[in-house]
Amino acid sequence: MATLLLSDLHLTASRPHAVAQFEAFLTGPARSAGHVYILGDLFEYWAGDDDLGDPFNERIIAMLAAASAHVPINFMRGNRDFLAADGFTRASGVRMIDDPHSIELGNRRTLLLHGDTLCTDDTEYQRFRAESRSAAWIMTMLGTPLEKRKQHIQTLRAQSETQKRTKAADIMDVNATAVEDAFRASGCDQMIHGHTHRPGFHVHEVGDRLCERRVLDAWYEQGSYLAHDESGFRSVTLA
8 A cells, every 4th residue: 555745735814725625636546545744834823722713724634534534644744733742643633743753664774754854055044943943942832822823823824934035046956965964873874855846756866775755846836746566666746
């Protein structure tokens, strides 16, 4: 049975086509898969598990719960939904996995990541990432009233988009040394991640090994996923 991997869906009520494609994925290809891996940024943003009652969030969670009754769905938090916690997993039926996480694909140890930890040239983002993953920052954020928290997240998103327009494109891509270090630390020779929105296939020479890296596409223009079965990898674009 196939393993299906996807990331960077950025689901929001303002993009109904992506939501419809995700529903078609969950009721179609996912139902006959062996495993599904969502490697972060499922949502445009997740304000916290106390937002489970939001009508849009309820819809996505119901879709996940229905699908997870048929296939194991593994979820890795990204930079947009890292506040998802036990309440989300209980309601949706998904299994939370750490970033990074290794699995076996085709008798090869494969490293799964969201991908933002590899973008080490973007020092401004890495500083914010370190701060926002701290227990103190998360406690303060989740202690803020939900509506005020959502407003703060929207402000952070707007600031991030403004900053992106002033950064060189290569700064926001992965750093080759960070990629090679991840291969060395994990012992894996195959890597799959998202985050950069630059789908592709890359080969890295790590010591005496040739290691392969596959980058998943974002769902802004079209939904897609990476499938792996006994015949190897294939990229699939959703209709």
